Amino acid sequence: MKAFAALLDRLVYTPGRNAKLRLMGDYFRRAPDPDRGWALTALAGGIDFPHAKAGAIRGLAMEQAGEELFRLSYDYVGDLAETCALLWQETGTADPPTLGEIVARLHGAGRAETPGLLASWLGHMDVTERWALLKLITGGLRVGVSARLARVALSEAFDTPVEEIEEVWHGLAPPYSALFAWLEGQAEKPDPGALPVFRPFMLAHPLADGVELEPSAWLVEWKWDGVRVQLVSRGGERRIYSRSGDDISATFPDVLEMMNFDGVVDGELLVRGPTGEAPFNDLQQRLNRKTVSKKMLAERPAFVRAYDLLMEAGSDLRDQPLTARRTRLAAFIERLDHPDLDLSESITVSEWAEVEALQAEARRLGREGLMLKRRDSAYEAGRVKGLWYKWKRDPLTADCVLLYAQRGHGKRSSYYSDFTFGAWRDGETGQELVPVGKAYFGFTDEELRALDKWVREHTLNRFGPVREVEKALVFEVAFDSIHMSSRHKSGIAMRFPRISRIRWDKPAAEAEALDMLLALAENDAPSHEIS
Amino acid sequence: MGAMAKGLKPEDWLKVTPAGLYCAPGDFYVDPVRRVDRAVITHGHGDHARPGNKRVLATPETIEIMKTRFGEDAGRDLQDHSYGSTVSLDDVALRFVPAGHVLGSAQVVIEHAGQRVVVSGDYKRAPDPTCPPFEPIACDVFITEATFALPVFRHADAATEIAKVLAAQALFPERAVLVGAYGLGKCQRVIALLRQAGYDRPIWLHGAQRNLCDLYQRLGVDLGELRDVAETDKNALAGEIILAPPGALNDRWSRRLPDPLTAMASGWMRVRARARQRGVELPLVISDHADWDELTQTLKDVGAPEIWVTHGREEALVHWAESNGIRARALSLIGREDEDD
Ligand SMILES: [Zn+2]
Ligand SMILES: [Zn+2]
Numbered sequence: 001m002k003a004f005a006a007l008l009d010r011l012v013y014t015p016g017r018n019a020k021l022r023l024m025g026d027y028f029r030r031a032p033d034p035d036r037g038w039a040l041t042a043l044a045g046g047i048d049f050p051h052a053k054a055g056a057i058r059g060l061a062m063e064q065a066g067e068e069l070f071r072l073s074y075d076y077v078g079d080l081a082e083t084c085a086l087l088w089q090e091t092g093t094a095d096p097p098t099l100g101e102i103v104a105r106l107h108g109a110g111r112a113e114t115p116g117l118l119a120s121w122l123g124h125m126d127v128t129e130r131w132a133l134l135k136l137i138t139g140g141l142r143v144g145v146s147a148r149l150a151r152v153a154l155s156e157a158f159d160t161p162v163e164e165i166e167e168v169w170h171g172l173a174p175p176y177s178a179l180f181a182w183l184e185g186q187a188e189k190p191d192p193g194a195l196p197v198f199r200p201f202m203l204a205h206p207l208a209d210g211v212e213l214e215p216s217a218w219l220v221e222w223k224w225d226g227v228r229v230q231l232v233s234r235g236g237e238r239r240i241y242s243r244s245g246d247d248i249s250a251t252f253p254d255v256l257e258m259m260n261f262d263g264v265v266d267g268e269l270l271v272r273g274p275t276g277e278a279p280f281n282d283l284q285q286r287l288n289r290k291t292v293s294k295k296m297l298a299e300r301p302a303f304v305r306a307y308d309l310l311m312e313a314g315s316d317l318r319d320q321p322l323t324a325r326r327t328r329l330a331a332f333i334e335r336l337d338h339p340d341l342d343l344s345e346s347i348t349v350s351e352w353a354e355v356e357a358l359q360a361e362a363r364r365l366g367r368e369g370l371m372l373k374r375r376d377s378a379y380e381a382g383r384v385k386g387l388w389y390k391w392k393r394d395p396l397t398a399d400c401v402l403l404y405a406q407r408g409h410g411k412r413s414s415y416y417s418d419f420t421f422g423a424w425r426d427g428e429t430g431q432e433l434v435p436v437g438k439a440y441f442g443f444t445d446e447e448l449r450a451l452d453k454w455v456r457e458h459t460l461n462r463f464g465p466v467r468e469v470e471k472a473l474v475f476e477v478a479f480d481s482i483h484m485s486s487r488h489k490s491g492i493a494m495r496f497p498r499i500s501r502i503r504w505d506k507p508a509a510e511a512e513a514l515d516m517l518l519a520l521a522e523n524d525a526p527s528h529e530i531s
Numbered sequence: 532m533g534a535m536a537k538g539l540k541p542e543d544w545l546k547v548t549p550a551g552l553y554c555a556p557g558d559f560y561v562d563p564v565r566r567v568d569r570a571v572i573t574h575g576h577g578d579h580a581r582p583g584n585k586r587v588l589a590t591p592e593t594i595e596i597m598k599t600r601f602g603e604d605a606g607r608d609l610q611d612h613s614y615g616s617t618v619s620l621d622d623v624a625l626r627f628v629p630a631g632h633v634l635g636s637a638q639v640v641i642e643h644a645g646q647r648v649v650v651s652g653d654y655k656r657a658p659d660p661t662c663p664p665f666e667p668i669a670c671d672v673f674i675t676e677a678t679f680a681l682p683v684f685r686h687a688d689a690a691t692e693i694a695k696v697l698a699a700q701a702l703f704p705e706r707a708v709l710v711g712a713y714g715l716g717k718c719q720r721v722i723a724l725l726r727q728a729g730y731d732r733p734i735w736l737h738g739a740q741r742n743l744c745d746l747y748q749r750l751g752v753d754l755g756e757l758r759d760v761a762e763t764d765k766n767a768l769a770g771e772i773i774l775a776p777p778g779a780l781n782d783r784w785s786r787r788l789p790d791p792l793t794a795m796a797s798g799w800m801r802v803r804a805r806a807r808q809r810g811v812e813l814p815l816v817i818s819d820h821a822d823w824d825e826l827t828q829t830l831k832d833v834g835a836p837e838i839w840v841t842h843g844r845e846e847a848l849v850h851w852a853e854s855n856g857i858r859a860r861a862l863s864l865i866g867r868e869d870e871d872d
Pocket of ligand 2: 576578579652653
């Protein structure tokens with residue numbers, strides 16, 4: 001338990017991604033089974049202990065400190081697990097149990113014995129171990145680690161491509177002993193067999209400026225403006241995986257219902273509007289929901305536009321050339337014959353100029369851009385050079401005025417590097433600036449230093465880490481699109497904003513009007529957002 | 532404490548006024564927040580010692596600290612009294628007793644009309660190589676701080692925390708280990724603890740830490756070799772330990788250092804949210820104030836039937852005292868802040 005507690009403690013205070021990976025990798029290499037497997041489970045999403053809940057901890061803490069002192073302490077600290085960990089009195093120095101023993105005992109214990117079990121451990125732990133134990137059982141470690149980052153740490157620690165780990169991941173169960181045995185070279189790679197596991201996505205490189213490809217060797221198709229998914233249906237089990245390998249099945253029961261096939265499909269998840277695919281903003285309403293209402297299903301029905309076929313009836317197609325996979329995909333979709341799975345058509349072109357013309361049309365048609373895939377490409381995990389390219393539509397730009405600057409994180413924590421900018425609108429007392437977006441990248445280190453200096457010299461007010469500045473610096477902001485949003489004061493939200501140029505030369509009065517940005521919005525009615 | 536004047540109570544002759552705690556029969560204030568004619572100062576921290584008083588009574592070390600901090604403005608007439616020697620001010624006998632907080636820090640023991648009140652100022656019970664330890668004095672009323680008066684505050688053993696600094700320094704030889712520490716007391720204690728742990732390389736100082744470190748050395752606290760960051764090539768600071776004021780940790784000053792690993796020595800570091808708020812990578816729970824156990828133990832040690840609680844989390848300490856049969860009230864003294872340690 002000591003090593004796991006120390007790991008969590010260091011992760012909390014370590015801002016950098018690389019340092020976090022190093023800490024986790026270090027732990028995974030040193031810790032024994034099954035401790036490290038349970039640690040991995042906890043980091044990658046949590047372990048459920050049905051009988052150990054916040055209420056039990058609150059009760060224990062009150063017994064320790066008395067009701068009044070507990071209340072004052074909790075008010076001050078603001079986190080239940082930490083409050084309890086801090087005020088617990090150590091009673092002895094017997095060796096606390098290992099993480100593996102703790103998990104096993106808690107899973108075996110009933111509701112009545114759980115508090116006593118916790119109390120007996122807490123007295124023999126130091127404050128960091130107590131905090132780690134209580135965080136573990138209340139869920140939500142909040143140490144800035146995602147399931148994906150934990151897998152990358154494994155990949156680096158054991159020098160194994162992360163795609164291979166992701167491929168076996170969903171077929172394995174905690175505490176992942178078979179995974180560690182394979183990573184350490186002591187066992188064969190686990191075989192997912194008949195399980196509906198995730199296969200790592202093949203990804204595209206951006207097409208570099210000015211590059212022209214020989215159209216005959218490439219398959220051209222639209223890059224649809226939705227969410228890339230992998231549909232896996234095997235042995236009666238169905239799963240929808242996101243790009244990061246997360247299981248998002250519960251969010252899209254309508255898609256799940258359609259998946260009456262045996263295979264693995266790579267495609268774009270979209271929402272149906274009155275005239276074909278609805279704008280991305282409509283799909284946004286359906287993301288990140290654990291449950292979905294009937295109304296939502298009726299108003300924003302989801303469907304999938306298929307790009308590729310990875311498996312069919314147990315046979316792996318990934319080594320075949322793209323053209324062969326596409327032929328089988330077309331037949332597969334025809335056989336299924338369901339309106340919620342259609343084919344992303346390939347577009348026939350004979351000259352590069354036609355490709356350029358298509359890319360120029362992407363915005364008007366509501367597409368994210370174009371995909372260019374070598375006709376002979378196998379389906380390979382990750383971003384392989386020279387096989388697939390994406391050519392996104394050109395960004396929109398607007399000149400906006402810097403309003404607030406905030407300190408960054410990690411290496412940037414001494415710089416003002418997060419910027420809120422605004423556009424002009426008619427106010428009650430004349431023209432006023434209203435915030436329209438935030439950006440924290442798009443500039444060089446040198447520009448960052450210059451911006452930081454400018455912010456410090458033009459500060460009007462300070463609010464903690466935020467400074468309000470004089471309304472005198474203009475940014476050319478590039479963004480992919482604008483959507484109406486009732487959550488924002490300006491009524492709009494920018495997608496993928498970044499600072500494309502600092503307009504040291506431009507007077508603030510000449511920056512954009514909010515009306516101009518409103519005219520760019522892709523959905524016309526304000527969306528119903530639940531925040 | 533001996534024969535009491537009939538009906539007279541301590542609150543009759545020791546009162547909270549807008550200028551601070553005032554003792555009428557001796558005509559003096561303890562740690563006044565406004566300029567007064569006669570001030571008795573417990574210790575040199577900014578919320579206790581302020582410039583511009585006419586006459587100042589304090590320990591010799593506190594007088595020196597005030598002169599270093601305020602120069603000419605330390606006070607017109609500075610009178611130093613060593614620990615233990617009694618001074619008479621009109622109808623009042625007064626003496627200083629070590630408080631264990633910082634160099635020169637004192638409890639003020641005030642006796643009048645057969646009653647004894649101890650104004651403890653700020654104090655701690657944990658050992659500190661830079662100042663003599665707190666001495667409990669039996670009294671009728673004990674006036675106590677409450678900076679860390681919640682049972683969640685239990686300061687770690689300082690040596691364990693110092694070991695973390697040395698471990699970090701060994702683990703990251705390419706980074707400068709930057710320790711934020713309050714300039715009076717904490718900074719010198721951290722240095723002295725590093726020396727106790729056997730660290731004998733030069734320790735580097737931010738400019739703001741220099742004067743008080745020099746004063747400590749002059750007053751006989753050995754801190755070893757100290758060098759100034761300002762006078763060196765920044766790249767030479769990789770793998771070195773640097774002491775800076777907390778405010779400099781995340782500011783432009785620290786950018787010049789090679790990939791600084793920021794540590795902060797403070798009792799507040801016990802609470803994660805506070806440590807993260809400051810962007811600290813290595814929190815060190817080292818405090819010059821009593822933690823919960825030290826506060827409650829001290830109330831037992833002095834055995835006063837009544838306590839007055841000054842600054843901090845008064846509510847919790849008053850609650851504890853009353854639950855343990857001690858009369859308690861919170862004094863609302865203005866101008867006291869949570870010291871940044
Ligand atoms: Zn103090
Ligand atoms: Zn104080």
